[in-house]
Amino acid sequence: MRTKEELQRISMTLEEYQLAKSILGREPNDLELGMIAVMWSEHCGYKHSKKTLKLFPTTGPHVLQGPGENAGVIKLDEELALAMKMESHNHPSAIEPYQGAATGVGGIVRDILAMGARPIALLDSLRFGLLDNSKTRYLFSGVVSGIAGYGNCIGVPTIGGELAFEKPYTENPLVNVMCVGLLKGKPKSGKAVGIGNSLVLVGASTGRDGIHGATFASLELTSESIERRPAVQAGDPFMEKLLIEAILEALEKSDAIIGIQDMGAAGITSSSVEMASRGGVGVEIDVTMVPQREKGMTPEEIMLSESQERMLLCIEKGREEEIRPIFEKWGLNFAIIGHVIEERVVRVKEKGKIVGELPIDLLTEKVPAYDLITKEPERLKEIQIIENIPKVEDYEGVLLRLLGSPNCSSSSWVYQQYDHMVETNTVSIGTGASILRVKGKPYLLGITTDGEGRYCYLDPYIGGMMVVAESARNLICVGAEPLAITDCLNFGNPEDPEVAWYFVETVKGMSECARRLNIPVIGGNVSFYNESENYTVYPTPIVGMVGKIENIETICTPEFKKEGDTIYILGEPGNLGGSLLIEELLGEVKGKPSFNIELEVKLEDLLLKAIRSRLINSAQDVSRGGLGVALAECSIWGNLGVDINIETGKIPEEVLFGEAQPVVIITVDSDREKEIEQFFKDIPIKKVGKVIRNNFTVKINGNEIINLDIETLKKEWSSGIERWMK
Amino acid sequence: MNFGIVVFPGTNCDRDCYYVIRDILNQPVKFIWHRENDLKGIDCVVLPGGFSYGDYLRAGAIARFSPIMSSVREFADKGGLVIGICNGFQILTEAGLLPGALGRNRSLRFICRYVNLIIERNDTPFTSEFEKGEIVRMPIAHNEGNYYIDDLSKVEKQVVLRYYGENPNGALDNIAGIVNERGNVFGLMPHPERCSEKILGSEDGLRIFKSIVRSL
Numbered sequence: 001m002r003t004k005e006e007l008q009r010i011s012m013t014l015e016e017y018q019l020a021k022s023i024l025g026r027e028p029n030d031l032e033l034g035m036i037a038v039m040w041s042e043h044c045g046y047k048h049s050k051k052t053l054k055l056f057p058t059t060g061p062h063v064l065q066g067p068g069e070n071a072g073v074i075k076l077d078e079e080l081a082l083a084m085k086m087e088s089h090n091h092p093s094a095i096e097p098y099q100g101a102a103t104g105v106g107g108i109v110r111d112i113l114a115m116g117a118r119p120i121a122l123l124d125s126l127r128f129g130l131l132d133n134s135k136t137r138y139l140f141s142g143v144v145s146g147i148a149g150y151g152n153c154i155g156v157p158t159i160g161g162e163l164a165f166e167k168p169y170t171e172n173p174l175v176n177v178m179c180v181g182l183l184k185g186k187p188k189s190g191k192a193v194g195i196g197n198s199l200v201l202v203g204a205s206t207g208r209d210g211i212h213g214a215t216f217a218s219l220e221l222t223s224e225s226i227e228r229r230p231a232v233q234a235g236d237p238f239m240e241k242l243l244i245e246a247i248l249e250a251l252e253k254s255d256a257i258i259g260i261q262d263m264g265a266a267g268i269t270s271s272s273v274e275m276a277s278r279g280g281v282g283v284e285i286d287v288t289m290v291p292q293r294e295k296g297m298t299p300e301e302i303m304l305s306e307s308q309e310r311m312l313l314c315i316e317k318g319r320e321e322e323i324r325p326i327f328e329k330w331g332l333n334f335a336i337i338g339h340v341i342e343e344r345v346v347r348v349k350e351k352g353k354i355v356g357e358l359p360i361d362l363l364t365e366k367v368p369a370y371d372l373i374t375k376e377p378e379r380l381k382e383i384q385i386i387e388n389i390p391k392v393e394d395y396e397g398v399l400l401r402l403l404g405s406p407n408c409s410s411s412s413w414v415y416q417q418y419d420h421m422v423e424t425n426t427v428s429i430g431t432g433a434s435i436l437r438v439k440g441k442p443y444l445l446g447i448t449t450d451g452e453g454r455y456c457y458l459d460p461y462i463g464g465m466m467v468v469a470e471s472a473r474n475l476i477c478v479g480a481e482p483l484a485i486t487d488c489l490n491f492g493n494p495e496d497p498e499v500a501w502y503f504v505e506t507v508k509g510m511s512e513c514a515r516r517l518n519i520p521v522i523g524g525n526v527s528f529y530n531e532s533e534n535y536t537v538y539p540t541p542i543v544g545m546v547g548k549i550e551n552i553e554t555i556c557t558p559e560f561k562k563e564g565d566t567i568y569i570l571g572e573p574g575n576l577g578g579s580l581l582i583e584e585l586l587g588e589v590k591g592k593p594s595f596n597i598e599l600e601v602k603l604e605d606l607l608l609k610a611i612r613s614r615l616i617n618s619a620q621d622v623s624r625g626g627l628g629v630a631l632a633e634c635s636i637w638g639n640l641g642v643d644i645n646i647e648t649g650k651i652p653e654e655v656l657f658g659e660a661q662p663v664v665i666i667t668v669d670s671d672r673e674k675e676i677e678q679f680f681k682d683i684p685i686k687k688v689g690k691v692i693r694n695n696f697t698v699k700i701n702g703n704e705i706i707n708l709d710i711e712t713l714k715k716e717w718s719s720g721i722e723r724w725m726k
Numbered sequence: 727m728n729f730g731i732v733v734f735p736g737t738n739c740d741r742d743c744y745y746v747i748r749d750i751l752n753q754p755v756k757f758i759w760h761r762e763n764d765l766k767g768i769d770c771v772v773l774p775g776g777f778s779y780g781d782y783l784r785a786g787a788i789a790r791f792s793p794i795m796s797s798v799r800e801f802a803d804k805g806g807l808v809i810g811i812c813n814g815f816q817i818l819t820e821a822g823l824l825p826g827a828l829g830r831n832r833s834l835r836f837i838c839r840y841v842n843l844i845i846e847r848n849d850t851p852f853t854s855e856f857e858k859g860e861i862v863r864m865p866i867a868h869n870e871g872n873y874y875i876d877d878l879s880k881v882e883k884q885v886v887l888r889y890y891g892e893n894p895n896g897a898l899d900n901i902a903g904i905v906n907e908r909g910n911v912f913g914l915m916p917h918p919e920r921c922s923e924k925i926l927g928s929e930d931g932l933r934i935f936k937s938i939v940r941s942l
Binding site: 145148149152153154155236237238239241242329330331412415416417418419420421422423424426427437439552 | 735736738739741742745746749759775776777779780781782835836837838839865867869917919920922923925926927
């Protein structure tokens, strides 16, 4: 019998322990209990999210691999497929920002590698508190250096992502990393099959680092969390680079590798159990065979270690020596640590003696799935109302303030620390969705990540729809047809009914939008317990999306292209609910975000057709900061001004800084106005002005409220983050 | 013109250089693993960018001990062309094939972006396709590009590329690329292979590879 305290240390409840014991039919020993605890942790077991995640649409004609593997895979053409996955590394980054973020990159890259794909791009979605806080600057700069330190070294370009600074993330930053890879032919699987086949551990040696990292990720952050710093693993990007090359070389030269699995959270335990579970077999592992970094490690430590840069392979019996020389050439361990057995158990041996044995299903299908107890927060109605819309006196000042806010301003301070060009495929980054070419192919890839905390906090269903829609719209704006979604859902403690309600509503909204836009969710990750003593993070879904651009002629970018072009607005700008303006002026997030799914579907369809027919010269999505900020960005990036006049019945605050979606700014040759108006006749379209050489002037109903030169805009926009990080 | 691209553990721009040489310039090219020592038939050795051995010590400090490096030295002594890009440049200075050293960037941060460069010499096998005094754009991507040498006068005549306008990393006298005295070994921090195609934003880098091809 175990005490409550003993169980608490490994994040298990007494009920869970008793359930596990009754399934097992006996008392688990220490090793077995440790294995159960990590596999039953939220991080590995998805206890609180499993049922809700079933809402996502996951299939489509081009989906080769949906959720359930190391990564999702879609077909690009008859030869190539694309693997994609996103994952969080929030808690480790809160405690140890450099290593936390670095190992986040390492883990997601191995997930892609496990599909047999060469990683071609990384993206990071990051959220921190406000930059006037020195702790925030420490976390921010550590996380960025960690991503740079790891990603740059392994030679995978970091080509995009997004960034937000808001109070609720002060103590619990969000670090979500996405990786995309390319593979030829059939994706690999993380499965073990064929009785007698070998389980081979490749890569780094196993040390005492990261033990119980998965259980740590399944707890709220407290002031004592810093003591869990040893639960954060240390990354070795050099080792990872060798692992990438060795795995890809082995796959190219031999077909003896049957299954590949990343060894991440819960180490050998989860990787071997997952492989066995997918293959419908059992595994036997002798911990004595595991290459160890330090002496005297116990079987429990070896089975639970989260040492990085390791992978588990299932190799056809008798063909191990075909593969070994490749790993030896790259200076990596290649250790046969066990084999596939018929009996569906994980059997752990030490020096030939059995030290633990658990049924596979106890650690997989039988992990409890909880029904969430949900409750709509009472304050919701209250925060959805903006009692008094603040009257702006100085529109120029407000526009500059928003542009200079780290939430809108240039992120070059961040991406210049990332090698975003290695592999020589990067065509465009930093303005809207990133664009990669695919060597030897006519088509290109559009890749984006988008996240929404504020909108979801105010209305999770609408916010959930908006995050999917915005991501798709960002792809459409560069001429890419969205193909698939990977996501990362960051929430507080799911045992809190209000958090649970937010979670369920967000997923419902996301699912509905994904279904309407016909984009499958092919994998993702849930991160709960993003709470600290003073804050619960906003309910924050992050979406990663990949789309296909037909060819180089049909790329569209957001910046203004030439003087004299006519500027149109598609959709109806307005609604200050959830806007950055309200947050800046009132100091709190308020109002109800507004989103029109029917319009979204029509707009995306027409816009993509227009771009593919080369009707328009630029397209820019309107989001954070509203139309004012979006127009200014087009000006800054294109180094051209605007002469705008908007006829409207709404107040200027709403039109310029409202964040209703969908709204898109397009420019067209002035002699094509009729054609354009005809083309978009089924959705709201409004001619608002012209691209001019220098000045940025905006009139509302003929009254000039903004007249700035582009240099002033540029200065504000480019220094928003830098001024804090000098 | 036969190119040989040396691959150290941790090299990560090898495939990018390979693509430019084979697919853009249609020249014969092969990879050479760092444990090999045979450079027979090779006309130009490329030491590409990356993080050889993780650069956990000084960048390039371990790679210089790889078996291939003694062959590269012999090859250079006989007048063979050697170009070291970024980490390759760092390895060449560590190996003593080029003078000076590359320290941490002044900002102590990794910097990846386009910079302007001025061509100081076009009488080398690596820069004959440029005009002397021409301003070109190429990307840099490094942690350690801060060129330093005790006695600047010793290399004055060997400077081929300088940062123009703004100095991104604190390099002494804005030095971005130098050759050895003989002029057959060239090291540069910018990545010409990343700007050899219009689709990537600049073709200035291709002219370095074209110069090499033209030299033979």
